[in-house]
Amino acid sequence: MQVALDLLESDRSVQIARESVEGGADWIEVGTPLIKSEGMDAIRHIREAFRDRTIVADMKIADTGAMEVEMAAKAGANIVVILGSVDDSTVLESVRAAKKYGVKIMADLISSSSPVPRSRELQELGVDYINVHAGIDQQMMGQDSLSIMKEVVREVSIPVAVAGGLDAESCAQAVLAGASIVIVGGNITRSADVAGSARAIRSSVDAPSQKESPDKSMNEEVRELLMSVSTPNISDAMHRKGAMQDIFSMMKGMKMVGTAVTVQTFKGDWAKAVEAIDVAKKGDVIVIYNGSRHVAPWGGLATLSCINKEISGVVIDGAVRDIDDISKMDLPVFATCNVPNAGEPKGFGEINAEIVCGNQTVKPGDYIVGDDNGVIVVPRERAYEIARRAKEVEKTEQRLFEEIRRGKTLSEIMKLKKWEKH
Known part of the structure; x- marks a missing residue:
């Protein structure tokens, strides 16, 4: 069970990660937004706070594979994420660097036009994990990663991760379908009760059961x-x-x-x-x-x-x-x-x-x-799409309300001065 820290601030990320681990998270992912916001220091801060945990650096490497794998490895990552759709030369350089620095490579199939055949190719190129991932913008349009993951697990022998709007129910479905790693972001990190949300997903992963969900029309779901x-x-x-x-x-x-x-x-x-x-x-x-x-x-x-x-x-x-x-x-x-x-x-x-x-x-x-x-x-x-995005906005606000209740002001949490336009 991997928790994705797709935030912008290291201090908030560390706190949310602590609560996630309390709820049963195994691996901690330093998300792409956090790396873009804080650089390699984001990985360093998470490593310092969690010495005994597997740290995943979601670099989404698209070029200069050796250089960027080295950066993430030296900052404290155990697993470095590359884009699965990059040129084979970048995949190979990333794999070579990973062996040199003692880390693993996860290939993210986000936006891949041919995810199933590409997963086979990535395995042959030497990656350690495949991540079947519906990105946030894709999720808002109704794209689902579970159906693709079910095909991928039949094609490769390396561990398969799945990501993209997962909650307790969909995590259970993923495990039953053969996923080795479930990656959860907003349904944990944006919760007012991070530990409780993580605990619910932990339970569904440890004892997965298939629940029949009532079929809803698009109109019913939107309403x-x-x-x-x-x-x-x-x-x-x-x-x-x-x-x-x-x-x-x-x-x-x-x-x-x-x-x-x-x-x-x-x-x-x-x-x-x-x-x-x-x-x-x-x-x-x-x-x-x-x-x-x-x-x-x-x-x-x-x-x-x-x-x-x-x-x-x-x-x-x-x-x-x-x-x-x-x-x-x-x-x-x-x-x-x-x-x-x-x-x-x-x-x-x-x-x-x-x-x-x-x-x-x-x-x-x-x-x-x-x-x-x-x-x-x-x-x-x-x-x-807008209804889905509004639900994500609501989740974010729930977490902010909880952090304000703990004593901080909104400007402190959001680091407004840092993000003012220069």
């Missing part, structure tokens, strides 16, 4: 992920984009996730807004552009109609009325403001056209997420 994170998490995952402006929750403490049924209306015209209820399906969110802070296209009767159809919520770029009635109903409603005035059902406008709501473009079928922080639009074509 589940988006319900589990906050709109700030999603905004961070989207590089601070997607948030509607000047639209707020009318009922605090209510969360909303659904696919958009869009409505373009004119000031105070509530006909198309109400007709959209008949178009919308269970789980949809009605998103209305009305453009008036003084006349409402929506009220209590429309809200009750939505509840009958099991609609997930309503978003209005404009006013809403009947807040006293709506507050007694179990439906999230987001709007610019609330007023007493209603408009007239004139019937102008359109349903399920591309609109602008809260200064954000919304297309029919886009995912709409709302909570007490506001409303965010997730383009449907990137919904799975």
Whole structure:
């Protein structure tokens, strides 16, 4: 069981590694981001803190194999990682240097176009371990390393590692499928309880069992992920984009996730807004552009109609009325403001056209997420990726909250002065 320290700071990495070892981790990986941030000193710090542990340096060597293996070996690594897709000359130089300095070579198949035949070639070139690895960006797009690993273990006789978003359940599956090494990163290192998370994975590795997971559609998985994170998490995952402006929750403490049924209306015209209820399906969110802070296209009767159809919520770029009635109903409603005035059902406008709501473009079928922080639009074509990335943001924040609770300030943990733009 190898824990991957893909952080930027050595001191945090050492602490997280200690907690991981307490939970049962065997090998400690100095991750590529940490090496890029701190250089060979990152390996030295981990070696100094863990004299009796196998240290893996995830150098992802792409050239100058002998030089970089020597660097990592002298800094204290036991295993040095090269890219499996590099030229054979680099693999051979890395293997020769490894023998000279008494370390082992692990070849990482990340982004390899032909991972199974390449694993055979790498074994023939003399590497000691094969790592079947779905990178973080690939994971966000739904790529899975387990299926490839199952093929690789049948093709090589050297130990095979697997990495890429593993948790306790997938680690158990990997072991049962023949993996010798399971590599876990964020599901340990980003946990508020690192030792507890490591312990859970240790148990699954030591006594693996096959659990039947219910099949979920992509839509179900996206909704589940988006319900589990906050709109700030999603905004961070989207590089601070997607948030509607000047639209707020009318009922605090209510969360909303659904696919958009869009409505373009004119000031105070509530006909198309109400007709959209008949178009919308269970789980949809009605998103209305009305453009008036003084006349409402929506009220209590429309809200009750939505509840009958099991609609997930309503978003209005404009006013809403009947807040006293709506507050007694179990439906999230987001709007610019609330007023007493209603408009007239004139019937102008359109349903399920591309609109602008809260200064954000919304297309029919886009995912709409709302909570007490506001409303965010997730383009449907990137919904799975963004939902996965938002979950990673949430994990990172959980760990930061825990470190702040232990007494440090956020700027101390993040080393903000070090990372200020020069």
